[in-house]
Amino acid sequence: MTEHTTPGVQPVDTVVDHYLETLTDRSRLVVEPVLEEWREQFALETFDAVDTDLCREYSRYLNRQVDRADRDLSAGTARTYFAYVRAFLSFAVRENCLDTNPADANRATELLPDDDGKRERQFWTPAERRVALEYCTRRVDSALDPPIAPSSIVRERLRDRAIVAVLGFTGVRGAEVFAVPGDDRRDGLTWADVDVEGNTITVFGKSQSYQTAQLPDRAASALERYRRVLEPPTETWPVFPTNHYPSKRRALAEAFSDERLETMLERRDIDELLREHELAPPSLSTNGVRSILKRLTARIADESDVIDYDEDENVYLKPHGARRGLGHELYTRGSAELAQSALRHQSVDVTHESYSDIQTADVADRVSEILEDES
Incomplete structure (x- = not known):
């Protein structure tokens, strides 16, 4: 795959590209953004920095993302993302980029969020x-x-x-x-x-x-x-x-001195000033x-x-x-x-994965219908 033979020195982005070439088109669509986020999160250029500590930190990072409502990441999906990275690192071992897969260590995975197999159904x-x-x-x-x-x-x-x-x-x-x-x-x-x-x-x-x-x-x-x-x-x-007054005031402060701003706010409503001077809050x-x-x-x-x-x-x-x-x-x-x-x-594979519980329920209903027909 590559002219490099010494573990650690190969460029990560190049090896990622070669790994993606081994995947099906559907798998590549799902895996590529995960590997790209992982690489950018740790600013990885070569495999020298890829060790158990880094994998452990990636587990910690994924755990934090699950707690962010704006990220919309479930515990199960976080563990799946880690599995994508672990599979890539196994490929890197086979290509002589690493001696062993650091993501296989227990220490690397113990900070991953717990997943009891039940999807969060808050919707x-x-x-x-x-x-x-x-x-x-x-x-x-x-x-x-x-x-x-x-x-x-x-x-x-x-x-x-x-x-x-x-x-x-x-x-x-x-x-x-x-x-x-x-x-x-x-x-x-x-x-x-x-x-x-x-x-x-x-x-x-x-x-x-x-x-x-x-x-x-x-x-x-x-x-x-x-x-x-x-x-x-x-x-x-x-x-x-926002209706947060300090935030709106900071928007005005970027355009006016403290003294002038105080005088303006004594005479005018802050929203009126923002609009008049077209300073977006x-x-x-x-x-x-x-x-x-x-x-x-x-x-x-x-x-x-x-x-x-x-x-x-x-x-x-x-x-x-x-x-x-x-x-x-x-x-x-x-x-x-x-x-x-x-x-x-x-x-659409991502959609199917996101709503696999519905697919399972539909299968159960269809099986029930068939069995009822046989009785």
Whole structure:
């Protein structure tokens, strides 16, 4: 495969390319982004740095990703990712890049997240999505009925409805729409990213590239109604701007001296100043949208037994639950390819893997029918 014969000195990216050539097209689509993320995470150039400690750190990294709701990574998938890397390292051993496979050591795997074989089933059901939207719409109607509520309340309620509609119908990840703290690339959706007429939004996807996500009519209309009230002064204005005062103040501080800023804030509202000078505030963060959804879920649960809320058990309508719910609904209706397209999975195999529990249930139902016919 390579002219190098001494273990450790071979370029990792070259060996990855050769390994991918040995896989089927479907397997390559799934494995390639995992190996690329692994290599970039540890800035690997040669195999000199690939040892048990690095594999252990990769286990720790995967474990942390499972705890991030915006990443939408289950414990089972994390362990699968590690298995992909371990298989690649076995290939590297055969190609004389390593003496032994460091991922085989117990020490390398003991930090992987536990997986009891049960998939997390927290997702928005169609009924939960419907009830959540109906509740948000009632709040909007109430704010607009005479006497009309203050503009800030109207904007907030239209924003909440738009958040539920976008999450519920588009299949986007929270990190693709809202700002992720500590990640400058994920700074939230702007109005320039929204094409209502074309029924699409542009997001920075899990693949670390920009992708086009579908925007069904009900989500598009909720956004359009919200935009008319928000009146963003520029196309680069965030769709869901933060209401965090210190963050908005920092946006102004980048353009004005402390002394002038103090004088301005004594005379004008901070939102008015941001708009007048076209200084966009930061987007609502993934943490912020989870707080909003917790509050909404608690209120809805008081009125309806369709939606559950448990603060202690962290049960509420989570952003990644909306994505899973949409995929689940499309998949159970026999539209695996449509689910793949809506969720932007790299291949339909990824979709099948994500909803293998549904396939198993369908097989059980079909077997039951056959056995009943024989009785």
